[in-house]
Amino acid sequence: MTNKILRIKTADKRYELPAGAGSDSMHHDPQYSYAVTVLELASGDFGTGLSYSLGRGNEVVIKAIEAYAPFVVGRDLREIMGDFAGFWRSLADESQLRWIGPHKGAIHMALASISCALVDAWCRLKGLPLWQVLLEMRPEELIRWVDLRYLEDFISRDEALGLLAEAYPSDWRKHALIAEGYPAYNTSVGWLNYDIDQLLANCRREVEAGFDALKLKVGSPDIGADVRRLRAVRDAVGPHVRIMTDANQRWSVPDAIKAGKALAALDCYWLEEPTHPDDVIGYQQIAREVSPLRLASGECISNAVLFKNLIRTGGIYFVQADVLRLGGLPEWLAVAIMAKKAGVPLIPHASDMGQMHQHLVFWQAIGLGREPWYLEYIPHLREQFVAPAEVRQGRYLPPKLPGASTRLVNVAP
Amino acid sequence: MTNKILRIKTADKRYELPAGAGSDSMHHDPQYSYAVTVLELASGDFGTGLSYSLGRGNEVVIKAIEAYAPFVVGRDLREIMGDFAGFWRSLADESQLRWIGPHKGAIHMALASISCALVDAWCRLKGLPLWQVLLEMRPEELIRWVDLRYLEDFISRDEALGLLAEAYPSDWRKHALIAEGYPAYNTSVGWLNYDIDQLLANCRREVEAGFDALKLKVGSPDIGADVRRLRAVRDAVGPHVRIMTDANQRWSVPDAIKAGKALAALDCYWLEEPTHPDDVIGYQQIAREVSPLRLASGECISNAVLFKNLIRTGGIYFVQADVLRLGGLPEWLAVAIMAKKAGVPLIPHASDMGQMHQHLVFWQAIGLGREPWYLEYIPHLREQFVAPAEVRQGRYLPPKLPGASTRLVNVAP
Numbered sequence: 001m002t003n004k005i006l007r008i009k010t011a012d013k014r015y016e017l018p019a020g021a022g023s024d025s026m027h028h029d030p031q032y033s034y035a036v037t038v039l040e041l042a043s044g045d046f047g048t049g050l051s052y053s054l055g056r057g058n059e060v061v062i063k064a065i066e067a068y069a070p071f072v073v074g075r076d077l078r079e080i081m082g083d084f085a086g087f088w089r090s091l092a093d094e095s096q097l098r099w100i101g102p103h104k105g106a107i108h109m110a111l112a113s114i115s116c117a118l119v120d121a122w123c124r125l126k127g128l129p130l131w132q133v134l135l136e137m138r139p140e141e142l143i144r145w146v147d148l149r150y151l152e153d154f155i156s157r158d159e160a161l162g163l164l165a166e167a168y169p170s171d172w173r174k175h176a177l178i179a180e181g182y183p184a185y186n187t188s189v190g191w192l193n194y195d196i197d198q199l200l201a202n203c204r205r206e207v208e209a210g211f212d213a214l215k216l217k218v219g220s221p222d223i224g225a226d227v228r229r230l231r232a233v234r235d236a237v238g239p240h241v242r243i244m245t246d247a248n249q250r251w252s253v254p255d256a257i258k259a260g261k262a263l264a265a266l267d268c269y270w271l272e273e274p275t276h277p278d279d280v281i282g283y284q285q286i287a288r289e290v291s292p293l294r295l296a297s298g299e300c301i302s303n304a305v306l307f308k309n310l311i312r313t314g315g316i317y318f319v320q321a322d323v324l325r326l327g328g329l330p331e332w333l334a335v336a337i338m339a340k341k342a343g344v345p346l347i348p349h350a351s352d353m354g355q356m357h358q359h360l361v362f363w364q365a366i367g368l369g370r371e372p373w374y375l376e377y378i379p380h381l382r383e384q385f386v387a388p389a390e391v392r393q394g395r396y397l398p399p400k401l402p403g404a405s406t407r408l409v410n411v412a413p
Numbered sequence: 414m415t416n417k418i419l420r421i422k423t424a425d426k427r428y429e430l431p432a433g434a435g436s437d438s439m440h441h442d443p444q445y446s447y448a449v450t451v452l453e454l455a456s457g458d459f460g461t462g463l464s465y466s467l468g469r470g471n472e473v474v475i476k477a478i479e480a481y482a483p484f485v486v487g488r489d490l491r492e493i494m495g496d497f498a499g500f501w502r503s504l505a506d507e508s509q510l511r512w513i514g515p516h517k518g519a520i521h522m523a524l525a526s527i528s529c530a531l532v533d534a535w536c537r538l539k540g541l542p543l544w545q546v547l548l549e550m551r552p553e554e555l556i557r558w559v560d561l562r563y564l565e566d567f568i569s570r571d572e573a574l575g576l577l578a579e580a581y582p583s584d585w586r587k588h589a590l591i592a593e594g595y596p597a598y599n600t601s602v603g604w605l606n607y608d609i610d611q612l613l614a615n616c617r618r619e620v621e622a623g624f625d626a627l628k629l630k631v632g633s634p635d636i637g638a639d640v641r642r643l644r645a646v647r648d649a650v651g652p653h654v655r656i657m658t659d660a661n662q663r664w665s666v667p668d669a670i671k672a673g674k675a676l677a678a679l680d681c682y683w684l685e686e687p688t689h690p691d692d693v694i695g696y697q698q699i700a701r702e703v704s705p706l707r708l709a710s711g712e713c714i715s716n717a718v719l720f721k722n723l724i725r726t727g728g729i730y731f732v733q734a735d736v737l738r739l740g741g742l743p744e745w746l747a748v749a750i751m752a753k754k755a756g757v758p759l760i761p762h763a764s765d766m767g768q769m770h771q772h773l774v775f776w777q778a779i780g781l782g783r784e785p786w787y788l789e790y791i792p793h794l795r796e797q798f799v800a801p802a803e804v805r806q807g808r809y810l811p812p813k814l815p816g817a818s819t820r821l822v823n824v825a826p
Contacts, residue, residue, distance in 0.1 A: 026506065026511065027508050027509070027511070028508050029509070030508070030509065030512075031509065053509070053513060054508070054512040055509040056480055056509035056510050057477070057480050057509060057512065057520060059476060059480070060473060060477045060513055060519055060520065063472060064473045064519065067469055067470050067472070093439065094469070095440050095441050095442055095467070096442070096444065096467040096468040096469035096470060097469050097470045098440070098467075099466050099467040099470065100466060100470040100474065100519050101517075101518055102662070102713055103691070104518045105513060105517045105519050105520060105715075106477065106513050106519040106520060107470060107518060107519060108518065109513070149665070150666075150689040150692065150695075152665040152667055152668075153666035153667055153695060153698065249515070252562070252565040252566065253563075253565065253566035254565055254566055255565075275563065276515070276516075276718045277515070278516070278517070278691070278715075278716065279718050279721075280693050280694065280722055281693065281725065281726065282563075282566060282718075300512075300515055302517065302518075302691075303691065305689045305691045305692050306691050308692075308694075309692065309694045309695075313694065
């Protein structure tokens with residue numbers, strides 16, 4: 001029983017950011033924070049899982065992790081991972097805790113932290129980085145990590161298994177992406193509190209460093225200000241750099257349509273979070289009105305049920321599923337497979353600063369046969385991770401160390 | 414400054430239920446619990462607010478109440494209540510706490526507890542029961558208690574104000590409902606763990622006691638078992654009693670359609686929570702397929718944005734908005750006004766055991782000019798309230814004491 005889970009510890013980690021960093025139209029003073037799960041095995045091995053918040057309230061998620069802990073401690077990791085989706089669902093639908101969601105808010109973020117710790121521990125036990133663990137699982141094994149509950153009207157288990165089998169790589173080690181790296185887009189250039197000089201200097205610097213895609217916060221009190229910033233950035237970086245825009249839920253649906261039309265006239269890659277993340281019908285209306293500009297959303301989309309509807313109504317085109325906002329990998333994999341079925345790109349929001357998602361996008365490209373679009377890049381917490389992602393010339397290099405790259409400095413196993 | 418809010422205390426109250434009570438297809442062992450906010454004013458007055466859970470996890474909501482407390486303590490209650498919706502929105506969109514939702518899960522339930530405590534304190538200060546406070550507010554005052562953010566594409570402020578003004582009663586004291594009482598339907602008869610004998614005995618007893626509407630839990634492993642229970646109850650109570658059915662999110666969309674068709678062939682008033690509460694498109698599909706049987710939902714619908722979509726897509730007909738699941742009164746009032754606009758009934762889910770909702774349905778009927786449909790009745794916690802709702806012959810009598818009837822025994826102000 002060396003795989004027995006002996007105990008779960010938590011850590012409430014909050015990090016100061018440089019002035020202006022992280023600011024957007026709804027969050028003027030974020031303090032990037034993690035509600036950390038550290039899971040210890042009888043063997044002495046351990047795993048680290050994260051959930052992300054903006055500072056205040058991180059302690060609420062910690063409390064929710066503690067509420068789940070009794071259902072995990074004492075269990076055998078190997079048994080859990082043999083039916084990971086089943087175990088995950090037993091936690092997601094725990095008969096009393098379920099009410100606090102269901103499948104949303106603090107309790108679901110806690111489930112993400114715990115289930116990512118399980119994944120990290122498992123990969124460390126196997127001595128492989130997560131992306132290789134995923135690539136080495138046969139479709140019939142991997143499907144047991146995918147939770148499809150409440151998605152049956154969009155995709156059946158057989159269909160999901162078929163998509164995995166169809167894309168299953170005979171020899172993933174030869175895939176070109178492993179040498180090339182996975183493209184990153186840079187979010188850290190364009191925070192809303194940066195003045196125009198700082199904004200332009202940041203954009204020029206990062207294009208110089210090899211990035212070909214940059215994100216710009218919008219949702220200023222006056223859409224004219226957003227348009228001016230976007231035009232200035234376009235002038236500074238030239239026509240070949242992609243520019244994403246992000247309103248962080250600032251607008252009502254009518255305001256989003258107006259603003260979206262103004263942005264659609266310019267050359268931008270997407271408009272992210274124009275309005276409230278739960279507003280499936282609002283997204284559908286906005287998407288129709290601002291076409292050909294496409295909508296993106298995910299950092300605040302709580303569960304796979306909402307993604308199912310945002311995808312099938314055409315509300316979003318760019319699926320920004322975040323494994324720390326969803327309840328963890330079984331739900332993220334379900335969303336990835338739905339995106340594949342619908343033929344829309346999954347470009348994760350990186351509340352983990354890309355640490356775990358780098359594994360997931362390498363798997364998605366190689367193991368699920370999707371295009372290598374982008375993974376978000378935000379460098380502000382690089383020094384806080386034991387093994388920060390390596391990004392060179394605007395591309396993530398494949399992680400080499402065993403695990404899910406979630407381990408933080410100064411968080412004792 | 415006698416209206417200054419001096420401090421906020423919390424209490425984690427959990428109550429044992431009689432064997433089998435509260436059981437349904439997803440929650441086999443609930444322990445009805447409240448995350449209580451007690452708010453003290455400099456004057457010595459106080460207010461009690463509640464959020465509801467099923468036991469485990471109640472402490473998570475308590476932690477979230479504590480996270481909001483610093484934004485409330487030190488403020489003047491009179492100023493807050495003069496722009497209640499504005500203040501409420503400043504909490505709902507607090508720049509860091511917002512992330513833990515937004516507007517869902519533990520953080521939003523905590524906002525309900527806090528904002529209901531504000532309402533209770535305010536009504537106690539005025540020396541009136543909540544329903545009378547609402548009825549005495551002119552439409553231009555009341556609209557300042559209604560939060561319409563993110564609902565603009567369905568209803569404008571002017572339109573909402575118009576609906577309030579149109580229904581504004583010239584003399585509410587003469588309304589017949591005050592003498593008659595407000596109809597209740599009885600949920601406590603039909604828990605899923607009750608065997609058929611207990612079920613039938615309960616139903617006969619409560620019909621005898623004056624109830625003309627009863628709720629039956631469904632979602633048994635086999636829909637045949639649900640149908641047999643429903644038929645047996647119908648035989649026992651006769652054709653004139655309304656029977657509601659409630660699946661508590663048990664089914665996938667395809668399974669809900671199958672089960673709903675079986676139930677539609679019988680005579681039931683609604684089918685509640687056939688599937689996941691976030692599944693707006695799923696509800697729309699089920700509603701189309703099982704018509705004329707109508708769908709109900711609300712106890713797990715987190716916010717007004719979701720209600721907006723469930724209402725306008727025709728997914729739900731019976732709007733079960735619960736002021737303790739929504740973030741409190743500013744959001745509940747918005748849903749009530751949307752339901753009025755759409756012409757669909759609002760019949761609250763009563764996680765407060767009807768204590769606060771009895772005020773709201775009297776207001777809804779008299780002040781918003783809606784039909785007196787029903788308010789849910791669950792008697793299991795009657796002894797826990799200082800002034801439990803008076804229900805006679807299946808009707809709620811109008812509460813007489815100042816406040817929102819939220820005060821619990823053994824929770825010190």
